Amino acid sequence: EDKVVQSPLSLVVHEGDTVTLNCSYEVTNFRSLLWYKQEKKAPTFLFMLTSSGIEKKSGRLSSILDKKELFSILNITATQTGDSAIYLCAVEVVTNAGKSTFGDGTTLTVKP
């Protein structure tokens, strides 16, 4: 059974702090790992990672994948209150196209 574990489950920081969110996985025939941000409603896509060691970056957010150790991290620098959200990690496998397995998410709260 495919498994995705995120840590921590929740995190409270102050504006300006840097945070690191973790996602580890145990799947067969890995295809890709995706990060999503969920504010009040629908999750929205952040990054897709398929290769080890290649950093994806968008503004203050960045992410990297380690396929040997089976994990990914999402970094947010200089956090702002608008970064408060649930961050979801999902993994796709080659053999079951159309299925994404999600972790339980990390709830990030950024205080002014």
Add this chain to the structure above:
Amino acid sequence: NAGVTQTPKFQVLKTGQSMTLQCAQDMNHEYMSWYRQDPGMGLRLIHYSVGAGITDQGEVPNGYNVSRSTTEDFPLRLLSAAPSQTSVYFCASSWGPGSPLHFGNGTRLTVT
């Protein structure tokens, strides 16, 4: 461009009632899926479809039916509602393997 549209936004059912959650997308995506989100449990896959006429079960399919007669629509039917089905339901679509999910805004269902 509407993206993924879910109706209704809110619904209250009594135990034993049936209903259909509607999902439509206008992006010509082949892949569509239904997830439920419970507090602290991330997104769990109910059913998914890789094209019109093709559906398959996800992690938590019991008590739900789906059909996919057109590329655009993917309704989710609750056969006999139970309190355990109280949740937020998200419909999602994507181009295919290795492409990110686009989510609807969710349906909040309460079963009393």
